[in-house]
Amino acid sequence: MAILSKDFYIREDVVQVSKELLGKRICTHIEGIYTSGIITETESYSGRNDKACHAHLQKKTKRNQIMYAEGGRAYVYLCYGIHHLFNIVSNVEGQADAVLVRAIAPEEGLEHMMQRRKMQKMAKNLCAGPGLLTQALGINMNHYGAELWGAQIWIEDTCKPLKESNIVKTTRIGVGYAGEDALLPWRFYIKESEWVSKK
DNA sequence: CTAACGATTCGCT
DNA sequence: GCGAATCGTTAGT
Numbered sequence: 001m002a003i004l005s006k007d008f009y010i011r012e013d014v015v016q017v018s019k020e021l022l023g024k025r026i027c028t029h030i031e032g033i034y035t036s037g038i039i040t041e042t043e044s045y046s047g048r049n050d051k052a053c054h055a056h057l058q059k060k061t062k063r064n065q066i067m068y069a070e071g072g073r074a075y076v077y078l079c080y081g082i083h084h085l086f087n088i089v090s091n092v093e094g095q096a097d098a099v100l101v102r103a104i105a106p107e108e109g110l111e112h113m114m115q116r117r118k119m120q121k122m123a124k125n126l127c128a129g130p131g132l133l134t135q136a137l138g139i140n141m142n143h144y145g146a147e148l149w150g151a152q153i154w155i156e157d158t159c160k161p162l163k164e165s166n167i168v169k170t171t172r173i174g175v176g177y178a179g180e181d182a183l184l185p186w187r188f189y190i191k192e193s194e195w196v197s198k199k
Numbered sequence: 200c201t202a203a204c205g206a207t208t209c210g211c212t
Numbered sequence: 213g214c215g216a217a218t219c220g221t222t223a224g225t
Contacts, residue, residue: 043206052206063221080207081219087206100206131207174206197207201225212214 001025001156003149009071009090014097017071017090018042019167019188021099025107025156030138035109037127037137038158039101041189041196043172045087047096050186052178055096066145067096074146074153076139083131084140088148088155102173102187103128105195106136113137129197166191173198 004024011017019042027036047055047067054064054077066075067089075087075098087098104127106113113126113136127133134140139153146153172187189196 045206054206061222077206078220080205080217082217083207085206102206125208129208172206177205202223204222205220207217209217210215 001158004155004157005149006070006072009088009148010092011071012091012095014044014046014090014099015186017088017097018044018099018186020161021088021101021155022167022188022190023158023160023162025158026101026104026137026153027156028137028139028153030152033109033112033138035106035113035137037104037106037133037195039103039155040105040193041101041103041128041187043100043102043188044186045098045100049181050178050184051181052172052175052184053096053098055098058096064096067098068094069145071097072148074139074143074148076134076141076144078141079131084134085130086134086137086139086143100130101133102130103189103193103195103197104133104137105193124194128195162190 045053055067070093071090073089079085087100091097127136168191169185170187175182
């Protein structure tokens with residue numbers, strides 16, 4: 001199966017990248033454990049014109065510096081002091097765009113994912129939520145800046161492009177502080193999927 | 200140095 | 213539906 005190369009991520013339209021990431025497979029090989037799942041839900045964040053983005057108006061901090069790198073790197077940060085959120089940096093160097101991965105449909109390594117999540121039995125919330133999927137996949141701050149064609153995290157093309165009619169387009173979650181930009185329809189998920197954080 | 204605040208989740212009502 | 217948990221980052225003193 002083909003691993004997505006740099007070119008996929010180094011594009012100007014982060015919304016397009018977000019939509020095309022739906023249906024792709026994210027894989028991790030961390031601490032000797034292999035896990036994978038199909039991306040079912042994403043959100044776009046743009047450094048140029050989006051108040052919800054950590055790099056709004058090209059703001060540069062130590063935390064968000066990786067967003068300014070060339071597309072194809074991992075932007076991981078701690079949210080609410082509890083959860084690690086995983087983003088995929090896109091666009092050319094200097095343009096701080098990113099795609100937040102909010103949910104996946106688990107494929108391989110179910111037992112390991114459940115163990116990491118401390119779940120006794122299988123449930124739909126195994127990795128449906130941005131803080132949940134990082135836990136299930138074993139992603140944490142160690143992976144800040146990781147290249148997405150590396151040995152620990154990579155994304156595979158499933159060669160099954162989704163029809164536009166199978167993608168639900170709606171507003172992002174938890175960005176009320178962004179004022180009018182909270183209304184942007186920049187959250188996308190696979191209509192038919194049960195593995196989505198919120199319908 | 201200090202204080203406010205989350206791109207969330209879970210448990211309880 | 214509501215509030216607590218929990219801590220690194222950020223901006224301001």
